[in-house]
Amino acid sequence: MGASARSLRGQVAIVGIGETTYYKHGKSPDSEFKLALQAILRACEDAGVDPRDIDGFSGFSDERSDAVRLSTALGSRRLRTSLMQWGGGGGGCCAAVANGAAAIATGMADCVVAFRSLAQGQFGRFGQAGQVPAISGERAYLMPYGVLAPPQRFAMRVQRFMHEHGVHQEALRAIAMASYAHAQNNPRALMHGKPLTEEAYDASRWIAEPLHLFDCCMENDGAAAVVMVSAERARDLRQPGVYLLGAASGSGYRFGAMPHNSPRYASANFETLAQDLYAMAQIGPADVDNVQSYENFTGGVAMALAEHGFFHPEQANEFLTLENLTAPHGGLPLNTSGGNLAECYVHGFELILEAVRQVRGQSVNQTRRHEVSLVIGGPMVAPASDLLLGSANLL
Amino acid sequence: MHKTYLPPGLPSPIPEPDGLSAPYWNGLRQERLLVQRCKACCTWQFGPEWLCHACLQFDPDWVEVAPQGTIFSWERVWHPSHPALQGHGPYLVVLVELAQAGQVRMVGNLLGDPMQAVRVGAPVQGVYEHHPDASPAYSLLQWTLT
Numbered sequence: 001m002g003a004s005a006r007s008l009r010g011q012v013a014i015v016g017i018g019e020t021t022y023y024k025h026g027k028s029p030d031s032e033f034k035l036a037l038q039a040i041l042r043a044c045e046d047a048g049v050d051p052r053d054i055d056g057f058s059g060f061s062d063e064r065s066d067a068v069r070l071s072t073a074l075g076s077r078r079l080r081t082s083l084m085q086w087g088g089g090g091g092g093c094c095a096a097v098a099n100g101a102a103a104i105a106t107g108m109a110d111c112v113v114a115f116r117s118l119a120q121g122q123f124g125r126f127g128q129a130g131q132v133p134a135i136s137g138e139r140a141y142l143m144p145y146g147v148l149a150p151p152q153r154f155a156m157r158v159q160r161f162m163h164e165h166g167v168h169q170e171a172l173r174a175i176a177m178a179s180y181a182h183a184q185n186n187p188r189a190l191m192h193g194k195p196l197t198e199e200a201y202d203a204s205r206w207i208a209e210p211l212h213l214f215d216c217c218m219e220n221d222g223a224a225a226v227v228m229v230s231a232e233r234a235r236d237l238r239q240p241g242v243y244l245l246g247a248a249s250g251s252g253y254r255f256g257a258m259p260h261n262s263p264r265y266a267s268a269n270f271e272t273l274a275q276d277l278y279a280m281a282q283i284g285p286a287d288v289d290n291v292q293s294y295e296n297f298t299g300g301v302a303m304a305l306a307e308h309g310f311f312h313p314e315q316a317n318e319f320l321t322l323e324n325l326t327a328p329h330g331g332l333p334l335n336t337s338g339g340n341l342a343e344c345y346v347h348g349f350e351l352i353l354e355a356v357r358q359v360r361g362q363s364v365n366q367t368r369r370h371e372v373s374l375v376i377g378g379p380m381v382a383p384a385s386d387l388l389l390g391s392a393n394l395l
Numbered sequence: 396m397h398k399t400y401l402p403p404g405l406p407s408p409i410p411e412p413d414g415l416s417a418p419y420w421n422g423l424r425q426e427r428l429l430v431q432r433c434k435a436c437c438t439w440q441f442g443p444e445w446l447c448h449a450c451l452q453f454d455p456d457w458v459e460v461a462p463q464g465t466i467f468s469w470e471r472v473w474h475p476s477h478p479a480l481q482g483h484g485p486y487l488v489v490l491v492e493l494a495q496a497g498q499v500r501m502v503g504n505l506l507g508d509p510m511q512a513v514r515v516g517a518p519v520q521g522v523y524e525h526h527p528d529a530s531p532a533y534s535l536l537q538w539t540l541t
Contacts, residue, residue: 136409
């Protein structure tokens with residue numbers, strides 16, 4: 001088998017998207033599992049697919065709404081694949097899509113849902129450390145020193161990146177402001193009607209320097225799902241198919257060396273992934289029309305964009321401006337739904353739905369060109385993942 | 396006033412059930428900094444693993460090194476992510492690179508004024524901080540500017 005045959009390019013399409021109402025954390029009136037069902041049924045309705053035809057589920061970050069319960073609840077005729085991206089938390093959001101697509105491309109399933117469901121009031125939050133008397137492994141080297149939650153775990157990577165490349169706080173601010181600017185046009189967004197000014201960003205409290213409050217994602221309740229089928233079947237469905245052009249997941253050399261011993265420390269961990277991604281898609285950064293990039297923290301977005309070839313780190317201050325990152329006229333519109341900072345933190349899965357909307361031409365912040373959308377999963381984690389989606393015109 | 400940099404109540408570090416990091420944590424209690432070094436190829440490794448990542452020999456040695464390094468990165472933490480830190484105020488975390496141990500890095504707190512200016516590259520000296528009243532008792536390696 002030649003290398004060209006071992007590719008997802010053009011083989012699978014996202015044909016339906018669905019999300020619940022988005023809530024502040026702890027505010028969902030519905031259980032987490034019910035949110036998952038709502039999002040999945042809406043995605044099926046969008047696609048015009050019978051939910052009982054779903055024969056696979058794909059999740060990430062230890063998804064609690066499990067595949068067997070879902071297929072049972074939905075009355076699925078049969079279950080053929082149940083997939084979980086192993087490790088990496090929100091870094092796996094794109095891999096959940098890719099793994100499901102791989103099952104379709106290899107004949108292991110015909111109709112796969114990838115999704116995320118979250119009701120953080122009913123379970124734990126990322127942003128508060130568990131209260132345990134003793135800890136071992138990686139966290140033993142961190143928690144006794146007050147490095148407890150993600151902001152503290154990632155701020156030193158950002159600080160080092162800013163130090164090595166002379167990146168200014170204003171570059172991080174532009175990333176935050178782009179998300180907020182886009183959210184003002186998005187009625188789904190939790191920060192709709194709550195614009196962010198430069199002054200408000202600068203005056204906001206530090207969470208862990210160099211990260212202000214507005215550099216950090218929200219924590220929310222909600223669910224989002226996509227339905228995938230083969231390219232062949234996608235042609236007969238209600239919505240224009242949005243095709244997987246490329247996908248990659250994983251990690252660079254010893255990036256996961258703990259605690260904080262990655263050889264390439266000031267990195268979002270996309271150096272190896274971006275190469276694989278563009279190679280599979282047979283396109284380059286110049287072909288990307290908009291980017292949906294997981295903002296756990298703005299500094300990680302800056303690193304991730306550089307590692308996907310949009311600018312050299314030394315050019316970050318010039319590239320990362322509100323004007324350049326905002327649809328429709330910016331050079332690289334970023335997080336056009338508001339993303340994790342201002343739409344809803346569905347652990348990045350809402351970014352995949354927005355990429356689909358962009359390619360379909362259905363975004364509230366539609367970019368001028370919208371043939372190709374890049375989604376970048378959680379930066380600075382291992383394994384990370386990314387995804388290139390495109391229209392049928394690319395095939 | 397507590398004698399430790401951060402207030403009591405944060406989790407105690409303990410070795411994994413398989414004992415991989417026990418030499419490290421036991422060493423700190425005796426004011427000795429132990430880091431893995433491969434007995435075959437002399438590659439330094441931290442955190443510990445059962446295997447040398449460079450030459451794949453099992454069971455690297457534990458070698459004592461001087462607790463001296465330079466600041467590789469840092470953060471000033473303001474938001475309390477644990478009940479023990481409520482009302483405590485800002486504190487400094489540093490990532491220290493140990494030139495004498497193959498540039499391995501260790502996370503600790505930078506002792507002194509939490510509002511002091513911090514410079515990447517600044518040399519630091521290790522200070523052992525004992526928590527005899529914690530359950531279980533443990534010791535940390537903190538850092539101070541030299």
